[in-house]
Amino acid sequence: MDRPDRLVWRKSSRSDNNGGACVEVAAVNESILIRxxxxxxxxxxxxxxxPWQGFLRTLR
Structure with a gap:
């Protein structure tokens, strides 16, 4: 797998900055990584x- 420390991770703009439960996503090649x-x-x-786009469509 690609080295997670070298990827550009993004957190939702709707996440709070108080240590809440958040996930981050990074795009690499034809994959979306989540942590x-x-x-x-x-x-x-x-x-x-x-599959990621399908998941996002379902959320919307």
Whole structure:
């Protein structure tokens, strides 16, 4: 897997800055990576772009 410390991670603009439960996402090649913002060294989930877009459509 790509080195998570070299990726550009983004947190939702709707996340609070008080240590709330947040996730961060990073795009790499044809994948979207997701991690817990409070555990940057923890596990990373990888999704293809199409399933990720489907997930976002469902949320909207």
């Amino acid at each position: 817990d913002s409070k555990d940057a060294a923890g596990p990373v989930l990888r999704f293809g772009r199409q």
